[in-house]
Amino acid sequence: MTEHKDQEQLQEQQAAASGEAPAAKDTTKPEAAAQGEASAEQPAEKGSAAEAKPAEAPEGGTSAAGRNEGPASSGVKAETSGRQAASGEAPASDGEKPKRLDPAEREARRAAALAAKAAAKAAAGGGDEGEGAEPAPKEPSPNQPLLDKIVALIRDQVAPDAVEDHYINEADSHLPVVVVKNEHWLKTAKLLKQSLKLDYLINLSGVDYETYMEVVYHIESFQTGEKYCLKVRTDREAPSIASVTPVWSTANWPEREVYDLLGIQFPGHPDLRRILLPDDWAGYPLRKDYEPLDPEV
Amino acid sequence: MALRTEELLLNVGPQHPSTHGVFRIVVKIDGEIIKEATPVMGYLHRGTEKLAENLNYTQIIPYTDRMDYVSAMTNNYVLVSAVEKLMQLEVPERAEFLRVIVMELQRIASHLLWWGTYLLDIGAMSPFLFAFRDREIIIELFNELCGARLTYFYMRVGGVKWDAPDGWIEKVRDFVPYMRERLKLYDDLVSGNEIFLARIKGVGRYDAQTAIDYGLSGANLRCTGVKRDLRKDHPYSVYDRFEFDVPTRTEGDCYARYLIRLEEIHESLRILEQAVEMFPEGPVMAKVPRVLRPPEGEVYSRVESPRGEIGCYVVSKGKDSPYRLKFRRPSFVNLQILPKLLVGESITNLITILGATDIVVGEVDA
Numbered sequence: 001m002t003e004h005k006d007q008e009q010l011q012e013q014q015a016a017a018s019g020e021a022p023a024a025k026d027t028t029k030p031e032a033a034a035q036g037e038a039s040a041e042q043p044a045e046k047g048s049a050a051e052a053k054p055a056e057a058p059e060g061g062t063s064a065a066g067r068n069e070g071p072a073s074s075g076v077k078a079e080t081s082g083r084q085a086a087s088g089e090a091p092a093s094d095g096e097k098p099k100r101l102d103p104a105e106r107e108a109r110r111a112a113a114l115a116a117k118a119a120a121k122a123a124a125g126g127g128d129e130g131e132g133a134e135p136a137p138k139e140p141s142p143n144q145p146l147l148d149k150i151v152a153l154i155r156d157q158v159a160p161d162a163v164e165d166h167y168i169n170e171a172d173s174h175l176p177v178v179v180v181k182n183e184h185w186l187k188t189a190k191l192l193k194q195s196l197k198l199d200y201l202i203n204l205s206g207v208d209y210e211t212y213m214e215v216v217y218h219i220e221s222f223q224t225g226e227k228y229c230l231k232v233r234t235d236r237e238a239p240s241i242a243s244v245t246p247v248w249s250t251a252n253w254p255e256r257e258v259y260d261l262l263g264i265q266f267p268g269h270p271d272l273r274r275i276l277l278p279d280d281w282a283g284y285p286l287r288k289d290y291e292p293l294d295p296e297v
Numbered sequence: 298m299a300l301r302t303e304e305l306l307l308n309v310g311p312q313h314p315s316t317h318g319v320f321r322i323v324v325k326i327d328g329e330i331i332k333e334a335t336p337v338m339g340y341l342h343r344g345t346e347k348l349a350e351n352l353n354y355t356q357i358i359p360y361t362d363r364m365d366y367v368s369a370m371t372n373n374y375v376l377v378s379a380v381e382k383l384m385q386l387e388v389p390e391r392a393e394f395l396r397v398i399v400m401e402l403q404r405i406a407s408h409l410l411w412w413g414t415y416l417l418d419i420g421a422m423s424p425f426l427f428a429f430r431d432r433e434i435i436i437e438l439f440n441e442l443c444g445a446r447l448t449y450f451y452m453r454v455g456g457v458k459w460d461a462p463d464g465w466i467e468k469v470r471d472f473v474p475y476m477r478e479r480l481k482l483y484d485d486l487v488s489g490n491e492i493f494l495a496r497i498k499g500v501g502r503y504d505a506q507t508a509i510d511y512g513l514s515g516a517n518l519r520c521t522g523v524k525r526d527l528r529k530d531h532p533y534s535v536y537d538r539f540e541f542d543v544p545t546r547t548e549g550d551c552y553a554r555y556l557i558r559l560e561e562i563h564e565s566l567r568i569l570e571q572a573v574e575m576f577p578e579g580p581v582m583a584k585v586p587r588v589l590r591p592p593e594g595e596v597y598s599r600v601e602s603p604r605g606e607i608g609c610y611v612v613s614k615g616k617d618s619p620y621r622l623k624f625r626r627p628s629f630v631n632l633q634i635l636p637k638l639l640v641g642e643s644i645t646n647l648i649t650i651l652g653a654t655d656i657v658v659g660e661v662d663a
Contacts, residue, residue: 171383172596199509203597205610205623216610218597222509250512253633276339276662285347
């Protein structure tokens with residue numbers, strides 16, 4: 001138990017001490033590079049550890065089922081132990097300078113690790129089916145009526161094809177989520193404020209999904225207490241979404257922030273300038289493919 | 298004959314003692330009357346959201362300490378609660394009580410700091426000394442609990458890092474009556490002071506409609522009569538077990554915001570009193586995997602910080618670091634209304650109105 005605690009503390013100290021520590025650990029993986037064969041063994045080991053775990057699960061029964069995350073947890077645990085084994089060797093090589101792996105080898109190892117992970121996942125899935133506990137029919141979400149209401153309203157009042165997708169986000173206390181087509185967004189926003197009395201824009205965030213960009217609006221009504229999440233997707237090459245500042249004044253600065261960090265244009269915005277970064281900054285840092293102009297900065 | 302005036306651009310900040318950090322505002326004035334105000338931000342932008350994409354979840358917690366550095370505990374909480382929501386973790390009761398106790402202590406500390414510095418801004422020196430002396434007691438309590446005075450890094454996904462040391466809870470219990478006495482003194486000293494009233498009553502007024510439209514939260518919203526407090530409306534942690542009121546006023550001016558913040562200290566003391574009484578035994582950390590990998594998904598978690606609604610939107614792709622992490626910072630959102638409030642005001646009211654908004658620049662710029 002004490003050892004366990006010590007390790008935990010060590011890990012946290014490292015975490016707190018420098019953001020770079022874990023990255024360094026990843027790229028260097030000490031001994032392995034020097035001893036050639038060890039590197040090939042390592043992923044295999046990880047894989048076998050992963051497979052062993054789910055196999056146990058059905059007998060143990062409660063050990064796996066009792067955990068909160070259910071089937072996923074066994075995979076996590078197996079991986080963790082694999083990593084522990086790897087990091088256990090680390091202190092031995094403290095003396096010598098960590099060597100960087102050449103990219104090809106790193107790539108190969110990553111592929112191997114991914115394969116092992118996939119295998120572990122499949123095994124975990126298999127174990128789960130063996131128990132046969134899962135397939136129970138899903139209960140309708142308590143917020144399903146809310147979702148149906150808003151979808152029907154948008155389809156009826158804006159356009160029949162204005163809703164791209166809609167679902168209940170169960171992880172987020174069954175929050176109804178509606179994905180609205182870009183060209184219908186402004187009209188939808190006005191409608192929501194008028195008909196559903198959604199008067200309070202809680203949060204506006206932009207996300208880069210690499211194939212497209214998305215702006216997420218969390219909106220609430222102070223009059224009815226209803227809460228929704230609205231999403232609008234946009235093309236990544238020329239991202240543009242109608243500004244909702246005329247609808248909710250709150251949107252002004254958050255939209256500038258999204259423009260600043262992700263480069264999404266908001267036509268109709270009264271004053272679309274960079275807000276957090278300097279005006280002459282090059283690029284949009286929160287994009288996944290962002291490369292700083294000056295790597296020193 | 299009318300006095301001849303001309304328009305003048307005046308730069309306030311970023312190095313200005315009353316902007317509490319590196320906040321800059323460019324005002325266009327005609328005589329002493331403000332015609333236009335343009336806030337300029339970003340001097341303290343550290344790219345927390347970008348950095349977080351390359352850190353694991355535990356490593357992000359210290360960064361939240363440094364956003365709103367006057368209220369690090371609530372910032373810790375908003376992040377860990379988002380991850381806990383994603384992972385559907387059950388947090389031990391004792392940990393939740395410790396969290397509530399530190400968050401309420403933090404609210405008091407934050408309001409005290411605001412009270413002292415706000416009065417300093419508008420010309421009263423001694424309240425600052427009173428406030429800092431009392432705040433010091435809370436800082437010392439935190440120091441004893443987690444070894445830091447300002448950036449605590451106290452909460453973890455699944456619980457808190459340290460259990461309360463022996464005698465700590467008793468110290469919190471003793472603090473409650475002490476602080477109540479002090480609040481009486483504060484009221485005697487300042488709240489009814491005629492000069493003070495003349496200075497802030499009726500200044501920076503707006504109505505509930507405007508406040509909601511601008512997305513204000515915290516005391517900035519409650520001063521217009523909107524009874525809104527996330528601890529009551531969307532209870533998180535164990536807040537649903539305590540009895541407390543949500544103070545509101547209807548004037549919507551700086552004085553209303555001042556009174557609400559003092560009133561909130563009273564309510565926080567009430568919560569502390571109950572939390573200390575009900576403080577349970579047990580572990581302070583849930584069983585969590587060594588490497589945190591929340592399942593794929595997204596959540597938005599929200600917490601009532603001393604400045605208003607702080608939110609955290611996490612998108613997870615099942616990795617050990619978030620795909621996207623976005624903080625809804627109350628200072629940033631609350632500040633938006635400032636240019637609107639300043640137009641037509643006298644230049645002397647600039648600091649009065651800015652101060653009453655209660656911003657922390659670390660949070661504005663993130």
